[in-house]
Amino acid sequence: MIGTEIFSPGAQELIYGREMMSSLKENAPHSTILCGNLDGQPIPGFEAYKIFTINGKKILVTALIDPDLEKKAIHGLQCKEPEPALAEILKIPHDLAIAILHFSDAKGRQLVRSVAGLDVAILATQRGTMAESEHINGCWLVKNNNHGKTVGYLDWSFATNAPATNKLINVRKEDYAADPKILKLVDEYESWLRQHYIDVEKNKEGTGTELPIQIAYVGDQACGTCHPRIVASWQTTRHARAYASLQKKCKDFCPDCLPCHVTGSEEHGKDGFRSPVITPNLFNIQCEECHGPAKDHLKNPDLPYGLKIESQSCTICHTTNTDPEFSFDDDINLITH
Numbered sequence: 001m002i003g004t005e006i007f008s009p010g011a012q013e014l015i016y017g018r019e020m021m022s023s024l025k026e027n028a029p030h031s032t033i034l035c036g037n038l039d040g041q042p043i044p045g046f047e048a049y050k051i052f053t054i055n056g057k058k059i060l061v062t063a064l065i066d067p068d069l070e071k072k073a074i075h076g077l078q079c080k081e082p083e084p085a086l087a088e089i090l091k092i093p094h095d096l097a098i099a100i101l102h103f104s105d106a107k108g109r110q111l112v113r114s115v116a117g118l119d120v121a122i123l124a125t126q127r128g129t130m131a132e133s134e135h136i137n138g139c140w141l142v143k144n145n146n147h148g149k150t151v152g153y154l155d156w157s158f159a160t161n162a163p164a165t166n167k168l169i170n171v172r173k174e175d176y177a178a179d180p181k182i183l184k185l186v187d188e189y190e191s192w193l194r195q196h197y198i199d200v201e202k203n204k205e206g207t208g209t210e211l212p213i214q215i216a217y218v219g220d221q222a223c224g225t226c227h228p229r230i231v232a233s234w235q236t237t238r239h240a241r242a243y244a245s246l247q248k249k250c251k252d253f254c255p256d257c258l259p260c261h262v263t264g265s266e267e268h269g270k271d272g273f274r275s276p277v278i279t280p281n282l283f284n285i286q287c288e289e290c291h292g293p294a295k296d297h298l299k300n301p302d303l304p305y306g307l308k309i310e311s312q313s314c315t316i317c318h319t320t321n322t323d324p325e326f327s328f329d330d331d332i333n334l335i336t337h
């Protein structure tokens with residue numbers, strides 16, 4: 001629908017497996033689907049690289065996936081070693097070579113150091129942006145993983161063999177009207193997501209099987225008997241109503257929003273909240289988000305308990321995107337009890 005010329009699946013997409021990957025081309029007939037180091041049986045519509053000829057210049061574009069990321073995905077697709085795959089692709093005659101790297105920033109830099117010949121590398125895995133590009137081994141590294149809040153823009157100068165312009169453009173809701181076709185797509189997806197979770201719950205009831213998960217988070221219901229004053233104070237904060245904010249926006253099943261509006265999200269490397277169906281007792285930013293799982297504390301309240309609370313405890317959610325004005329020293333006073 002947006003008409004991008006290139007789409008390059010990362011490890012997150014590979015999770016959906018061969019069948020779904022095979023249907024990508026049907027849905028995006030005008031896009032080239034790139035993966036330069038896919039191994040085994042080819043997938044229809046996937047290409048290792050693409051050459052665009054613009055003003056007589058040959059622009060070679062490829063994309064690579066870190067096989068270590070791919071191993072974490074459950075699918076049936078494999079990736080081969082990226083270095084030899086990239087070196088092979090770079091032998092194809094070109095004037096400019098661009099690679100989309102589905103690697104951590106550190107490993108992306110390592111790849112660029114070990115294989116010479118790339119002109120531009122796009123770091124496509126770790127969250128965040130780079131205002132300035134880095135120049136490593138003759139290659140310009142750029143990064144714009146900002147949930148669509150900015151668009152990366154790069155003008156290349158063949159005269160200097162360097163970017164002439166390289167900037168991030170803010171895409172603000174105020175400046176662009178929403179596209180009704182895309183809105184409809186998002187609505188359909190959200191209805192599907194909600195139904196999906198409800199189906200998961202129905203299946204669970206049907207079979208009577210308990211999920212074999214161990215969660216050390218107990219939920220705020222368990223604190224009131226001994227810390228009634230603190231619970232009452234917390235209930236006046238917006239942290240206690242963070243899930244309602246998602247419900248108001250009909251995003252209460254949306255995996256993009258949940259991590260910061262619930263307690264102990266897996267996305268944040270914690271093992272509390274799993275899904276609205278499995279852990280409905282962990283909605284909102286509860287006590288245990290800041291103090292840590294309290295299962296053992298309940299068993300023995302006299303033993304030491306409680307994480308050290310520092311800026312990092314807050315900025316996993318109060319990021320420069322979601323809360324640009326956040327200041328640990330000031331805001332902490334608004335939530336202490």
Ligand code: HEC
Nearest residue numbers: 218219220222223225226287288291294298301302305306
């Ligand atoms: C059975 C009573 C009891 C329950 C239930 C209980 N606590 Fe406590 N908690 C205590 C006692 C006793 C202490 C130690 C004395 C104190 O600091 O109040 C304590 C200490 C703490 C501390 C550390 C204070 C410090 O600075 O050392 C935190 C944080 C805390 N509790 C959070 C919680 C949370 C969160 C829950 C609910 C998940 C909870 N507690 C449930 C009794 C309880």
Ligand code: HEC
Nearest residue numbers: 238239241242245260261262285313314317331332334335
């Ligand atoms: C798991 C994510 C998360 C963590 C961790 C977190 N917050 Fe929040 N915080 C939120 C969300 C989400 C809201 C907005 C809730 C709403 O209104 O829906 C919020 C709201 C707030 C507000 C109210 C803002 C206002 O303008 O009224 C303050 C203050 C705040 N947080 C401070 C902190 C501090 C200080 C920490 C660290 C000790 C922290 N938060 C940790 C997610 C988090």
Ligand code: HEC
Nearest residue numbers: 245246249251254256257258259260316317318319322323
């Ligand atoms: C990276 C963490 C993070 C993610 C992801 C996130 N939020 Fe929030 N959200 C916050 C924080 C922090 C605040 C509080 C900011 C403030 O007002 O100071 C907040 C506040 C809110 C608020 C109340 C304030 C307002 O602007 O009206 C709503 C509604 C909200 N978020 C909805 C969403 C939705 C919908 C999504 C998914 C599309 C989402 N959030 C994803 C962290 C996050």
Ligand code: HEC
Nearest residue numbers: 220223227230231234239285286287289290309335336337
């Ligand atoms: C947004 C983070 C945050 C949330 C949510 C939160 N706390 Fe705290 N809590 C703090 C901070 C910060 C302190 C100050 C001491 C420290 O730095 O550990 C504190 C201190 C405490 C203390 C020890 C000091 C005292 O006043 O006795 C207890 C007990 C406690 N919290 C319990 C709770 C309980 C119970 C809840 C949920 C109802 C809760 N906290 C929710 C951040 C939080």
